[in-house]
Amino acid sequence: MNRARLVRIIGTxxxxxxxxxxxxxxxxxxxxxxxxxxxxxLLRYNSMFALVALGMCFVIMTGGIDLSVGSVxxxxxxxxxxxxxxxxxxxxxxGIGAGLAAGLINATLVTRANLMPFIATLATMxxxxxxxxxxxxxxxxxxxxxxxxTAIGQGNFWTFPIPAAIAVLAYxxxxxVLNYTGTGRAVLAIGGGEDASRLMxxxxxxxxxxxxxxxxGLAGLAGVILASQFGAGQPIEGVGWELFAIAAxxxxxxxxxxxxxxxxxxxxxxxxxxxxxxVLNFENGMGWISLSAYWQSVIRGLFxxxxxxxxxRLTRRRLNAL
Amino acid sequence: xxxLPRSYxxxxxxxxxxxxxxxxxxxxxxxxxVLLVAFNLAFTRNFATMQTLNVNLTQxxxxxxxxxxMTLVIATGGIDLSVGSLxxxxxxxxxxxFMGKILPIGSIYLGVAAxxxxxxxVAGLLGLFNGWLVARFRIQPIVAxxxxxxxxxxxxxxMTNGNLQTFRVPEFQWIGLARPLDIPAxxxxxxxxxxxxxxxxxxxxxxxxxxxxxxxxxxSELAGIAVSKIKLAVYGISGLCAGLAGxxxxxxxxxxxxxxxxxxxxxxAIAAxxxxxxxxxxxxxxIVGSLLGALTIQLVRYTLLANGVPDxxxxxxxxxxxxxxxxxxxxxxx
Numbered sequence: 001m002n003r004a005r006l007v008r009i010i011g012t013x014x015x016x017x018x019x020x021x022x023x024x025x026x027x028x029x030x031x032x033x034x035x036x037x038x039x040x041x042l043l044r045y046n047s048m049f050a051l052v053a054l055g056m057c058f059v060i061m062t063g064g065i066d067l068s069v070g071s072v073x074x075x076x077x078x079x080x081x082x083x084x085x086x087x088x089x090x091x092x093x094x095g096i097g098a099g100l101a102a103g104l105i106n107a108t109l110v111t112r113a114n115l116m117p118f119i120a121t122l123a124t125m126x127x128x129x130x131x132x133x134x135x136x137x138x139x140x141x142x143x144x145x146x147x148x149x150t151a152i153g154q155g156n157f158w159t160f161p162i163p164a165a166i167a168v169l170a171y172x173x174x175x176x177v178l179n180y181t182g183t184g185r186a187v188l189a190i191g192g193g194e195d196a197s198r199l200m201x202x203x204x205x206x207x208x209x210x211x212x213x214x215x216x217g218l219a220g221l222a223g224v225i226l227a228s229q230f231g232a233g234q235p236i237e238g239v240g241w242e243l244f245a246i247a248a249x250x251x252x253x254x255x256x257x258x259x260x261x262x263x264x265x266x267x268x269x270x271x272x273x274x275x276x277x278x279v280l281n282f283e284n285g286m287g288w289i290s291l292s293a294y295w296q297s298v299i300r301g302l303f304x305x306x307x308x309x310x311x312x313r314l315t316r317r318r319l320n321a322l
Numbered sequence: 323x324x325x326l327p328r329s330y331x332x333x334x335x336x337x338x339x340x341x342x343x344x345x346x347x348x349x350x351x352x353x354x355x356v357l358l359v360a361f362n363l364a365f366t367r368n369f370a371t372m373q374t375l376n377v378n379l380t381q382x383x384x385x386x387x388x389x390x391x392m393t394l395v396i397a398t399g400g401i402d403l404s405v406g407s408l409x410x411x412x413x414x415x416x417x418x419x420f421m422g423k424i425l426p427i428g429s430i431y432l433g434v435a436a437x438x439x440x441x442x443x444v445a446g447l448l449g450l451f452n453g454w455l456v457a458r459f460r461i462q463p464i465v466a467x468x469x470x471x472x473x474x475x476x477x478x479x480x481m482t483n484g485n486l487q488t489f490r491v492p493e494f495q496w497i498g499l500a501r502p503l504d505i506p507a508x509x510x511x512x513x514x515x516x517x518x519x520x521x522x523x524x525x526x527x528x529x530x531x532x533x534x535x536x537x538x539x540x541x542s543e544l545a546g547i548a549v550s551k552i553k554l555a556v557y558g559i560s561g562l563c564a565g566l567a568g569x570x571x572x573x574x575x576x577x578x579x580x581x582x583x584x585x586x587x588x589x590x591a592i593a594a595x596x597x598x599x600x601x602x603x604x605x606x607x608x609i610v611g612s613l614l615g616a617l618t619i620q621l622v623r624y625t626l627l628a629n630g631v632p633d634x635x636x637x638x639x640x641x642x643x644x645x646x647x648x649x650x651x652x653x654x655x656x
Binding site: 065067109113114115116118119120122123124125126127129130131132133134138239243244246247250256257292294295296297298299300301302304305308309312313 | 403465472483637642
């Protein structure tokens with residue numbers, strides 16, 4: 001009994017423990033790892049991925065998947081860059097609006113046409129990518145530097161990066177919705193057993209609809225930050241973001257079969273993957289080894305492998321313990 | 323509105339009109355293909371030429387080869403996201419071997435033979451690794467193959483340090499450039515692989531086992547099918563197909579760029595399989611369908627491009643067709 005409980009705790013909080021260990025490692029080994037500049041840069045850069053992973057986390061908890069987030073973010077970045085001369089609000093609205101539109105298409109395909117989420121969002125991924133290229137005329141679109149639009153990605157809220165503040169706010173809302181609202185509980189119920197949830201009277205289609213729309217909107221918001229941070233709408237960015245987001249969600253301990261998951265540990269998963277890359281940079285700086293940037297994906301992959309193997313062991317034990 | 327009971331003949335007519343819908347969804351891909359060809363014959367200039375045929379076939383054949391392996395994996399209820407990365411690995415490894423960067427090899431023929439065999443086998447072994455994760459640890463296929471999707475391209479980039487490898491080695495490049503009897507070599511390879519896989523899936527015990535595992539894994543296990551071995555085999559085959567496709571791509575390009583070889587291939591292959599009529603949940607699969615699916619997607623793109631529609635718009639249309647095709651097939655099942 002005690003052992004089963006221990007296993008469950010490690011399963012849920014393993015990612016937090018790993019994150020703490022990695023940060024401690026970096027703190028002890030590198031002088032400027034926990035410096036103000038490094039931490040803020042890290043948070044600023046990873047906020048886009050955090051937003052995308054948040055949407056993905058909700059979709060996965062319902063037992064679905066959203067492969068379109070990367071190209072939807074690209075579409076959002078182009079739309080917001082085009083609207084950026086008119087100011088911050090139109091820029092934000094255009095990017096989020098484009099994301100919501102793509103999310104609506106996903107939601108309709110999944111709930112009305114009953115397509116498998118994998119295929120529906122695969123199609124949307126291609127459509128969003130094509131639309132982004134069409135809107136942008138096959139090139140990057142510079143944002144306006146006069147309208148204040150770049151503040152969203154580059155500015156600070158006192159000393160805290162604005163995009164990171166947006167991400168933190170989004171995760172707070174996400175966490176509240178998941179834990180304290182009927183919709184949030186319904187998300188988990190649907191992932192646990194969709195037919196049973198429907199028979200229990202939950203409006204499963206409505207909840208799934210919301211989840212895909214939210215994922216699209218968050219991807220659009222990530223696109224706005226992308227455009228604002230790097231000064232351009234980039235129609236070919238976002239390749240592989242969906243898989244990075246899935247990896248972060250999985251590393252965060254959410255099961256891909258749906259029905260269980262946590263918003264906070266997803267954020268920890270994003271940070272863990274981000275810090276891993278950061279540590280690699282510092283290690284290169286030490287001069288002991290010289291690993292090219294290409295090693296980052298190898299190490300991320302290995303890391304995912306370890307987590308997945310651990311998860312497989314833990315979930316099997318948990319099933320046995322029940 | 324009449325409330326009279328309908329005669330059997332009338333009911334029959336209703337049933338037949340539903341059958342028409344079923345017919346559409348079953349043969350929709352073939353019909354679409356025929357319509358596309360007809361449209362092109364009427365409106366696209368220079369369509370009915372050997373050159374057009376060859377251009378389309380050479381562009382589609384790496385997708386088809388990968389889609390064959392993908393069909394088998396999907397037939398067991400799995401998915402393989404790592405194919406594009408495995409293409410990059412085999413594409414990076416082969417030139418390193420035949421250009422003598424790893425071991426100096428005296429004869430170019432020996433070097434090319436070693437390069438082809440070793441790089442395809444390495445991709446196959448990595449495929450087996452995917453299968454091992456899926457079968458032994460019961461990790462969901464989408465996550466298990468995500469590992470190599472992420473790490474695989476990194477491995478290829480690390481191997482080449484991200485550099486472009488260029489070469490002019492006709493002894494190797496026949497696989498992408500030779501034209502025996504005016505037919506591109508890779509088209510012949512594709513035809514052989516499609517025929518072999520279609521035969522194996524329909525006529526051999528192995529093929530029936532694949533479908534049984536995808537249809538109902540527990541029942542197959544209880545019926546005495548070695549489920550783990552079947553899974554290992556299909557992921558291994560998918561790896562081999564990806565490795566071969568990687569070689570063809572670099573042979574056509576006369577160069578290997580680890581950043582680009584096979585990029586996005588997993589999605590093209592899955593789309594071809596889905597449009598072709600294979601159930602994504604497993605248990606029902608058609609290799610020829612995947613071939614037709616890939617040809618349809620390719621021909622849509624060609625038709626749009628040949629008639630002046632930009633490539634980006636073609637992507638949007640392609641997305642619509644994938645969604646429509648899968649939706650139609652579902653109507654038939656429902």
